[in-house]
């Protein structure tokens with residue numbers, strides 16, 4: 001059983017000519033509907049109590065004021081509009097709802113197909129198209145429900161600086177990422193390992209493809225994850241490492257993302273009672289992101305190449 005969650009208010013967060021645009025989510029949801037007949041459920045806003053466990057309340061208030069005063073660019077990449085905070089709160093809320101569904105046993109896997117994305121958002125700083133750190137908020141939501149050991153696996157082409165910084169001193173949270181390096185945002189060297197060796201960064205050269213990326217997850221991240229044994233896995237699902245992505249500069253294929261989903265699902269089965277919660281991060285080619293998300297869902301729903309399922 002897969003819970004598909006979305007935040008319809010995302011469409012009110014848009015800026016002329018910006019690659020982080022509403023059509024991204026539409027393309028993914030259309031692809032999922034066509035492939036599986038699944039329609040998403042709208043998510044509620046994140047409660048302030050959870051939001052403020054990740055972000056400085058004064059920062060959130062600053063974002064609210066920026067939105068209320070008409071919006072604009074918070075940095076050269078990152079815009080805010082009058083309705084952006086409604087979108088950002090429901091994006092984070094979708095991840096929290098996904099965590100709740102999975103922990104309640106109402107779903108095995110949950111997918112939050114939401115925007116704005118989150119993994120670059122810091123404790124008190126918007127950056128890289130991100131306002132609120134959706135996955136980090138999902139982590140604190142799981143922790144609030146007494147899940148102790150939580151892993152975040154970040155497959156976006158960019159390093160999730162905000163997520164790493166939220167948890168790098170926390171022995172109970174594991175963060176792993178493959179990403180193009182050096183590249184935006186500049187963080188994510190292999191030397192960044194967290195205070196308790198709870199961070200694994202695998203920086204990759206531009207142009208890396210399926211074999212390199214999968215090998216990094218299998219050989220470098222897999223053993224560390226096996227030692228950590230997470231009770232719950234969250235995935236920062238960015239599809240901008242796809243070869244068709246206009247920003248990423250990598251060569252991962254849709255089949256590569258499918259294989260990556262297979263690895264993650266196997267880890268969830270082995271360590272986390274088969275549970276995972278996925279949140280959309282980047283990915284800017286509409287066809288590539290739709291195809292890749294569908295490939296991941298097929299794996300999570302046991303409809304992969306090797307499942308033998310006639311479904």
Ligand SMILES: [Zn+2]
Nearest residue numbers: 156158240282
């Ligand atoms: Zn990205």
